[in-house]
Amino acid sequence: MTVVELSPFSMLVPLIASAVCALLPGRLWPWLLTFAAAAASAVIAAITLAAAMDGPLSYAFGNWEPPIGIEYRIDAANAFVALLVSAVAAVILPWAKTSVDQEVPERQGPFYALFLLAFAGLMGITLTGDAFNVFVFLEISSLATYALIAHGQDRRALLAAFRYLIMGTVGATFLLIGIGFLYMMTGTLNMVDLAQRLPELRDTATVEVALAFIVVGMGLKLALLPLHLWLPNAYTYAPSFISVFLAATATKVALYVLLRFTFTVFAPDYSFVALPLAVVLMALAIAGMVVGSWVAIYQANIKRMLAYSSVAQVGYMVLGVSLVSVTGLTAALLHMFNHALMKAALFMALGTIAYQVGSVRIEAFRGLGKRMPWTLTAFALAGVSLIGLPPTAGFISKWYLISAAVESGHAWLVALIVITSMMALIYIWRVLEAAWFRQPAEDAPAVTEAPLRLLIPVWVLVAANFYFGIDTRLNVGAATAAAEALMGGIPGGAP
Amino acid sequence: MSLAPALNPFTVVLIPFIGALAIALAARSPRLRDAFCWLAPIPFFIGVLGQIGPVLEGRFAPQTLVEILPGLGITFSVQPLGLTFAILASTLWVLATPYAIGYMRGEGYGNLARFFACYAIALGAAAGIAFADNLLTLYIFYEILSVSTYPLVAHTGTDKARQGGRTYIALLLVTSVCFMLPAIIWTWHAAGTLDLRPGGILGDAVGPGTGAVLLLLFMFGTGKAALMPFHRWLPAAMVAPTPVSALLHAVAVVKAGVFVALTVALYVFGLDYLAELATRDFVLYVATFTMLAASLVALHRDNLKSRLAYSTVSQLSYIVVGAMLASQWSAIGGGMHMLMHGFGKITLFFCAGAIFLATHKSNVSDLDGVGRRMPFTMLAFFIGALCVIGLPPTGGVWSKMHLIMGALDTGESLVVVAFVLSTLLNIGYLLPPVMRAFLRPLPEGEPSGMQEAPMLCVVPLCLTAIGTLVLFFLAGHAYGLLSLGIN
Numbered sequence: 001m002t003v004v005e006l007s008p009f010s011m012l013v014p015l016i017a018s019a020v021c022a023l024l025p026g027r028l029w030p031w032l033l034t035f036a037a038a039a040a041s042a043v044i045a046a047i048t049l050a051a052a053m054d055g056p057l058s059y060a061f062g063n064w065e066p067p068i069g070i071e072y073r074i075d076a077a078n079a080f081v082a083l084l085v086s087a088v089a090a091v092i093l094p095w096a097k098t099s100v101d102q103e104v105p106e107r108q109g110p111f112y113a114l115f116l117l118a119f120a121g122l123m124g125i126t127l128t129g130d131a132f133n134v135f136v137f138l139e140i141s142s143l144a145t146y147a148l149i150a151h152g153q154d155r156r157a158l159l160a161a162f163r164y165l166i167m168g169t170v171g172a173t174f175l176l177i178g179i180g181f182l183y184m185m186t187g188t189l190n191m192v193d194l195a196q197r198l199p200e201l202r203d204t205a206t207v208e209v210a211l212a213f214i215v216v217g218m219g220l221k222l223a224l225l226p227l228h229l230w231l232p233n234a235y236t237y238a239p240s241f242i243s244v245f246l247a248a249t250a251t252k253v254a255l256y257v258l259l260r261f262t263f264t265v266f267a268p269d270y271s272f273v274a275l276p277l278a279v280v281l282m283a284l285a286i287a288g289m290v291v292g293s294w295v296a297i298y299q300a301n302i303k304r305m306l307a308y309s310s311v312a313q314v315g316y317m318v319l320g321v322s323l324v325s326v327t328g329l330t331a332a333l334l335h336m337f338n339h340a341l342m343k344a345a346l347f348m349a350l351g352t353i354a355y356q357v358g359s360v361r362i363e364a365f366r367g368l369g370k371r372m373p374w375t376l377t378a379f380a381l382a383g384v385s386l387i388g389l390p391p392t393a394g395f396i397s398k399w400y401l402i403s404a405a406v407e408s409g410h411a412w413l414v415a416l417i418v419i420t421s422m423m424a425l426i427y428i429w430r431v432l433e434a435a436w437f438r439q440p441a442e443d444a445p446a447v448t449e450a451p452l453r454l455l456i457p458v459w460v461l462v463a464a465n466f467y468f469g470i471d472t473r474l475n476v477g478a479a480t481a482a483a484e485a486l487m488g489g490i491p492g493g494a495p
Numbered sequence: 496m497s498l499a500p501a502l503n504p505f506t507v508v509l510i511p512f513i514g515a516l517a518i519a520l521a522a523r524s525p526r527l528r529d530a531f532c533w534l535a536p537i538p539f540f541i542g543v544l545g546q547i548g549p550v551l552e553g554r555f556a557p558q559t560l561v562e563i564l565p566g567l568g569i570t571f572s573v574q575p576l577g578l579t580f581a582i583l584a585s586t587l588w589v590l591a592t593p594y595a596i597g598y599m600r601g602e603g604y605g606n607l608a609r610f611f612a613c614y615a616i617a618l619g620a621a622a623g624i625a626f627a628d629n630l631l632t633l634y635i636f637y638e639i640l641s642v643s644t645y646p647l648v649a650h651t652g653t654d655k656a657r658q659g660g661r662t663y664i665a666l667l668l669v670t671s672v673c674f675m676l677p678a679i680i681w682t683w684h685a686a687g688t689l690d691l692r693p694g695g696i697l698g699d700a701v702g703p704g705t706g707a708v709l710l711l712l713f714m715f716g717t718g719k720a721a722l723m724p725f726h727r728w729l730p731a732a733m734v735a736p737t738p739v740s741a742l743l744h745a746v747a748v749v750k751a752g753v754f755v756a757l758t759v760a761l762y763v764f765g766l767d768y769l770a771e772l773a774t775r776d777f778v779l780y781v782a783t784f785t786m787l788a789a790s791l792v793a794l795h796r797d798n799l800k801s802r803l804a805y806s807t808v809s810q811l812s813y814i815v816v817g818a819m820l821a822s823q824w825s826a827i828g829g830g831m832h833m834l835m836h837g838f839g840k841i842t843l844f845f846c847a848g849a850i851f852l853a854t855h856k857s858n859v860s861d862l863d864g865v866g867r868r869m870p871f872t873m874l875a876f877f878i879g880a881l882c883v884i885g886l887p888p889t890g891g892v893w894s895k896m897h898l899i900m901g902a903l904d905t906g907e908s909l910v911v912v913a914f915v916l917s918t919l920l921n922i923g924y925l926l927p928p929v930m931r932a933f934l935r936p937l938p939e940g941e942p943s944g945m946q947e948a949p950m951l952c953v954v955p956l957c958l959t960a961i962g963t964l965v966l967f968f969l970a971g972h973a974y975g976l977l978s979l980g981i982n
Contacts (some may be wrong), residue, residue: 390635
């Protein structure tokens, strides 16, 4: 079996496993299968990335030659995102077992099946080279995600899931309309084909409208301000495990789709010329950075605070994109990876606190520093990465983002980046201060340190935040290769 | 000078971090913890001494640990200025450790493992700054120093301590992230390198306009150098237990700040290029203003530690002025002042802490007759004060002399006047405590017998006071070492 033949299995393994998982009884087997599937998927994704660094891989499903059949076309950019998604899933699952046992005590078979479906959907979106296939997988993962969010203990989870369903469906429909227009004009759904045929049609209004629909649709899934309204509730009320997974992966995949369409399907000299996309994205990114950070400062529910922080962090990524340069894209992709690390660590630390304390409101944090020192230290260190201090992965993100801003001549952006970083300092600080310097309330329940099976995965991710802040060969190398692949237009150059 | 083994610079930087880990792990056993506290400074001190030989021989080999970005890594090398800073910090850590143990025990503080672990990390970070071969490495350790000292400032956890700690960390992080980090990235972008090299790296890379902006960003971004208006963190940090104020806020942290200012002036801009920049005069006059204004504030502070803090703000500006004068004399004077002021000021803080420990007096106006009860402490205070003022027979005289010569050399007569005025102000706020202690009688009802602080505190402060006297004679060596890096 060659790497090309192996590559689709990083999507297929979880997809097939999900069907089996739905039938499994009890608490152990569904989890075990899910973990095995995610781990296998991550290993395959890693092998695929290593191969894709040398040039794009193309796999024709069912041996139907593209453009008739569905093609999986994997270059450095999507291999990088696929590895990110699958690795995050594999790393957080050992942690998830304990948390899910508490928060979703019954019918875990279907729950994990839904998770595998959402996961397989994200992998599919990432790997495919077919525009309609993107939509199909987007719906698969979204529908599974709505159901997963509805599993939250709080009854408000249902409403949050419903709101996400409405917004998400609008977004997916927009994407579908855009893809439909493209098919109407070109008669193909294959991305490489689209990229070749679109330049002739670049002056038609239909193509322009198609681009607009796709950008807005993905802006919704990406939670780009002002289309972010679904995100805070969805993250807040979902089960802890799902919050971690969504925060680390879902918006990243949406960003990837946006990049794939604006940079590959439409060439960047079209998408950023036909529409004032650079200006619009930059303005929205800045709004997201400032508003997200600002609102995060005032949240009493820490999960919601981190959700708003995600809105701000998406802003950083989109800001990098809006600079339309290799450095800018590298910064965006790098932050995609690093943000997944830091947010996964933060949400996991928070989930651990939810497991031990039963609340994630700021009052519940009082005096926790003494009672759960390892969890809170992990939270603090991941927070340092979020703020962007060295030697963490977050620092490398900030470094590239500021470099990109200086390089593009927008020195004023530097001020915004550092100011919003300081706002991150403030909202992380609130939590740490409550944890270490406030006395617990009189009636606070007795709390002890979390069990090791929760702590070890959290610390693995915290260590990863530091590791990728010091040895940056993997993240910077892959992000640079991915950015060059995207800027190159057709995925990875000529076939 | 091959008394000690010449370790890799990184190994030396690592020693305090290992010490911190050992101290933290021994949290449950006070004996073991104290043993590690005693032991950690010694290999560090020896390791730093071991660097002297290679530097004097001009052996210079950057040691790259890991490449973080293409062409840019965590790299260490030992240069004369950094070595001076490291010698200062490591020597004083050896002396401050018994003092800290004595003081923290005497006052009955808790959480000692956290305290001493952070104390050690701060020293390791200072060594990392001293031995940094490029700005990235320097920045990383600069931030580690900021973050690791916060728990020390807010140690007691009272509202006042938290308030002070908040001001402390906010000002230090805001200045470094908002000004210094963009300046570093801009430099990287413009010059293509961040290596600290004699003659500077910016001279040929950027125009005078950009250079002028970068100078502002670097100088105000170095919050630890306490240039006004970013000096507030230093008085705020005085809520910390006195051993922290002494070693960190008179030596490690603040000297790291002025070390960065000197390093940036010498090795990023280069003195010749620096002298041409339009904003150099502005920074020079801001520093001169800080020097005088902080002295005036110190004059009116009754709380002894607060007075010493403002005195530190003022003295740090001497060194920034030395860097901004952009002459060799003044730069060497700045480097020497780092050393001399470090010894002088730590003595003063040690004394302030010892007085508090023995009598619970913290205000200057309460010091009447204390000299009779604590003669050794007050004598040491007197010597430390002489050093900070810059009078013989202490080391302080040499550094001030070089600074003034630098100012004369460059024709900045206004700065010369400011130096002289500031020296008079120094006398005005540092000698009254001594005079009250020795010349005024004790207040009614106080016992008059000897009542010194514990030996663990008194011996170190006598040693640092003697150190300032020894430096009077060793200044030539310091000059020789520093001139290696500045010519």
